[in-house]
Structure formats: C-alpha cells, structure tokens
Amino acid sequence: MTLTVKSVARVSLVSTLVLATVGAAVLAASPASGAASTLAAAAQQSGRYFGTAVAANKLGDSTYVGILNREFDMVTAENEMKMDATEPNQGQFSYGNADRIVNQARNQGKRIRGHALAWHSQQPGWMQNMSGTALRNAMLNHVTQVASYYRGKIYAWDVVNEAFADGSSGGRRDSNLQRTGNDWIEAAFRAARAADPGAKLCYNDYNTDNWSHAKTQGVYRMVQDFKSRGVPIDCVGFQAHFNSGNPVPSNYHTTLQNFAALGVDVQITELDIEGSGSTQAQQYSGVTQACLAVARCTGITVWGIRDTDSWRASGTPLLFDGSGNKKAAYTSVLNALNAGTGTTTPPTSTTTTTSNPGGGGCTATYSEGEKWNDRFNGQVTVSGTDNWIVTVTVSSPQRIIATWNTSASWDSANVMTARPNGSGNTFGFTIMHGGNWNWPAVSCRVA
Numbered sequence: 001m002t003l004t005v006k007s008v009a010r011v012s013l014v015s016t017l018v019l020a021t022v023g024a025a026v027l028a029a030s031p032a033s034g035a036a037s038t039l040a041a042a043a044q045q046s047g048r049y050f051g052t053a054v055a056a057n058k059l060g061d062s063t064y065v066g067i068l069n070r071e072f073d074m075v076t077a078e079n080e081m082k083m084d085a086t087e088p089n090q091g092q093f094s095y096g097n098a099d100r101i102v103n104q105a106r107n108q109g110k111r112i113r114g115h116a117l118a119w120h121s122q123q124p125g126w127m128q129n130m131s132g133t134a135l136r137n138a139m140l141n142h143v144t145q146v147a148s149y150y151r152g153k154i155y156a157w158d159v160v161n162e163a164f165a166d167g168s169s170g171g172r173r174d175s176n177l178q179r180t181g182n183d184w185i186e187a188a189f190r191a192a193r194a195a196d197p198g199a200k201l202c203y204n205d206y207n208t209d210n211w212s213h214a215k216t217q218g219v220y221r222m223v224q225d226f227k228s229r230g231v232p233i234d235c236v237g238f239q240a241h242f243n244s245g246n247p248v249p250s251n252y253h254t255t256l257q258n259f260a261a262l263g264v265d266v267q268i269t270e271l272d273i274e275g276s277g278s279t280q281a282q283q284y285s286g287v288t289q290a291c292l293a294v295a296r297c298t299g300i301t302v303w304g305i306r307d308t309d310s311w312r313a314s315g316t317p318l319l320f321d322g323s324g325n326k327k328a329a330y331t332s333v334l335n336a337l338n339a340g341t342g343t344t345t346p347p348t349s350t351t352t353t354t355s356n357p358g359g360g361g362c363t364a365t366y367s368e369g370e371k372w373n374d375r376f377n378g379q380v381t382v383s384g385t386d387n388w389i390v391t392v393t394v395s396s397p398q399r400i401i402a403t404w405n406t407s408a409s410w411d412s413a414n415v416m417t418a419r420p421n422g423s424g425n426t427f428g429f430t431i432m433h434g435g436n437w438n439w440p441a442v443s444c445r446v447a
C-alpha cells in the first residue's frame with residue numbers, strides 16, 4: 001500500500017495545508033446521523049461487518065432469508081465449503097451447495113468468509129485414511145483448487161481450522177494432517193495465497209478467547225512466528241462459542257488487542273452464547289464492545305440466525321428466537337454497535353500538502369514495511385528533486401527508533417526531519433507503535 005504526498009509548487013508562503021487522515025475521519029463520523037436499525041448498518045458505521053453462518057438447505061425459508069437479507073452483510077457457509085462437501089471424492093470437486101450460498105450473498109451485495117480449507121475434522125472418507133506425503137499433497141491440492149475456484153469472491157478464508165490442542169500443552173492437536181509435519185499449516189497458507197492473492201488468510205480456532213489459556217498462547221506464538229518469517233497470514237479468527245462452562249473471559253479485549261498488535265486483523269467468526277434474557281444480552285454486548293475497542297477487529301459473525309438454526313439449539317445461543325423475533329441479545333448488540341466509535345484499520349490513505357518557498361515541487365511517497373508486535377517499518381521515496389527535506393510526523397505514543405539511508409534530526413519527540421545522505425532518494429525508519437498503527441504524516445519540500 002502506498003500513499004502519495006505531493007507538494008504544491010509555486011505557493012509563496014510556507015504553510016502546511018492539509019492533514020486529512022481519510023480513514024479515521026470517515027469512520028469517526030458515526031453515528032451522528034442517528035442510530036442504525038440493522039446489525040450490518042450499525043457495524044458499517046465503524047467500518048466493520050456483521051455476519052452470520054448460513055445453511056444452504058434453509059435458503060427456501062422466507063423468514064430465515066428475510067432476516068439474512070435485512071440484518072447481515074457477511075456470510076459464512078456453515079458446512080458447505082468444508083473438505084467433505086467440496087471434494088467428496090479425491091480430485092472431484094462439488095460446489096453446488098456452496099455456490100447457492102455464495103450466489104445468494106453476492107446478489108444481495110454481501111461479502112463472504114470462506115470456511116474452511118484445511119481441518120482435521122469433516123474430512124472426506126478418502127482423506128481420513130491418508131497419511132504422509134500423499135496426504136500433504138492432497139491437502140495442498142484441495143487448498144489450491146477450492147481457493148482458486150472462489151478466487152476474487154472471498155473476503156477472508158479460514159485457511160486452517162482448529163489445529164491446536166485443548167488443555168495445558170499449548171501445542172498442536174494430533175491429527176493426520178499434523179503428522180505430515182509441523183509445517184503443514186504454513187504450507188497451506190502459502191498455497192492459499194498463491195491461489196487467491198486477494199483474500200485475507202486467517203487461522204481460526206475455539207477456546208482461544210482467554211488470554212491466559214495455554215491454547216491462546218500457543219496460537220499467539222505461531223502467528224508471531226509466521227509474521228517474523230514472512231508466512232502469509234492476515235487474520236486470526238476467534239470462534240467464540242460461549243456457555244456457562246466456557247464464559248466470555250474478562251480479558252477478551254486483551255486477547256484481541258494482543259493478537260492485533262502482531263500485525264494481523266482479528267475477527268470474531270462463530271459467535272454464540274448460550275443463555276437467555278439480560279445475562280445473555282450483557283455477554284453479547286461485552287463481546288461486541290471488545291471488538292469495537294480493537295482497531296483491527298474488523299467484524300463479528302454469529303453462528304446462525306435463529307436459536308432453532310443453531311448447532312446447539314437447546315442452548316438458545318443466538319440473536320433471534322425460533323420465530324425470528326429479535327431477542328434482548330439482539331438489541332444489546334445493536335446498541336453496542338451504535339454506541340461504538342472505534343475505527344478498524346489504520347488509515348489507508350492520507351493527504352498532506354506542503355508548500356515550497358523555492359518554487360518547484362517534490363513528491364514523497366510513503367509505503368508500509370514489515371510489522372512486528374511492537375514496531376513497524378516505513379519507507380519514503382522522494383521524486384522531483386535530489387535536494388529534499390522530508391518531515392515525518394508520528395502520533396503518540398509512537399516514536400521513531402531507527403532510520404536508514406537518510407540524515408535525520410528531531411525537532412520534537414514526534415517530528416523527524418530527514419535529508420539526503422548520499423544513499424539516494426529512498427529512506428526508511430522503524431516506529432515503535434505502542435498499539436497505535438497509524439501511518440506517519442509525511443511532507444516534503446525542496447531544500
């Protein structure tokens with residue numbers, strides 16, 4: 001991603017003109033025009049989505065489809081994109097039911113989360129009996145074929161689902177896929193990236209909501225390792241299946257924030273909370289608020305529409321009752337979304353303009369560099385002159401800790417002035433972000 005900063009030539013006064021962080025400005029403008037009346041519209045006010053799992057065999061149910069079309073802007077196939085559904089016989093792919101869901105969603109302008117390319121469960125029979133290189137290759141071929149078939153239509157793929165063990169080990173779950181070698185997960189992500197470069201690639205799991213649980217820590221370490229080695233991963237999905245034995249943890253926000261700080265989006269992917277009434281409603285609003293409080297929490301998906309559609313219907317865990325009426329939990333989520341003002345991702349476009357007292361102009365282009373849990377790199381390329389002065393302004397609590405290919409000085413804690421040092425017209429720097437992922441403001445002038 002790049003942003004271009006252009007100086008205005010032949011302006012006589014030195015004046016800094018505009019500094020419009022477009023993304024933040026637009027997103028923070030909610031919800032002044034009044035509360036939104038659907039989950040999707042309310043989530044969109046902060047740039048987020050609100051989704052649901054959809055079952056193909058319910059698309060003929062008018063109550064179900066009515067709520068789906070009205071309330072949600074993201075759709076996950078509940079079972080229809082899983083390995084057993086899409087490759088029932090080896091090398092023979094079957095997309096009929098998945099396509100019904102995808103087409104219905106796209107016709108209604110909704111986006112799609114793909115679920116799931118590789119999983120120890122719901123494997124077709126032929127795969128369950130495989131092992132070693134044959135299984136590894138079959139898995140990679142499956143990832144490639146399915147992600148290629150849906151290329152361009154999927155917002156985010158759950159590339160790998162539920163690969164970590166429950167309990168205190170913090171390690172991988174034993175499975176036929178795991179026994180093909182510990183690198184099976186990264187191999188799946190690389191295959192998915194090659195097949196659909198436009199889809200966000202997620203790791204998705206359950207019981208990863210409590211920051212202090214070993215499983216959460218194990219997944220965190222894997223994502224941290226993937227980011228440090230350049231394995232293509234863009235997001236982590238938190239299934240968020242809650243009940244009295246597995247309640248919404250008080251540190252949920254911490255969990256989402258810590259993962260986001262690794263440089264990935266986080267998404268709540270299969271939310272349901274067993275219970276009823278105000279207790280359930282409060283838990284739902286708590287989860288919603290936790291997402292809203294994390295800039296990179298890009299959306300929430302509930303795992304079904306009505307309680308009777310749920311995989312655990314007896315726990316009445318969803319937002320609509322069996323007749324399709326809105327429950328207290330629905331209202332609490334809607335209110336939380338309407339109250340939320342959090343932004344999603346760092347601004348993706350910024351305009352800054354600087355006048356140039358000497359006449360003539362220069363252009364500075366900022367590009368994102370590598371990201372780590374505590375810092376990120378940025379790079380600026382200047383054109384129009386070899387004799388530039390570039391100002392890089394970071395926002396608190398960010399601070400620049402290193403620079404290269406420039407001679408730099410600091411006017412204040414936040415403002416760095418960079419000049420050429422004989423290394424050309426591209427220079428870089430490292431920013432400790434302190435949880436603030438916003439890009440710096442960059443402006444240039446001719447010296």
Ligand code: 9MR
Nearest residue numbers: 078079115121122161206239270310311
């Ligand atoms: O909701 C799904 C249910 O209809 C299936 O029978 C079940 C089979 O494994 O999968 C359910 O969805 C699961 C999802 O794919 C992954 N996370 C856990 C979900 C609930 O079991």
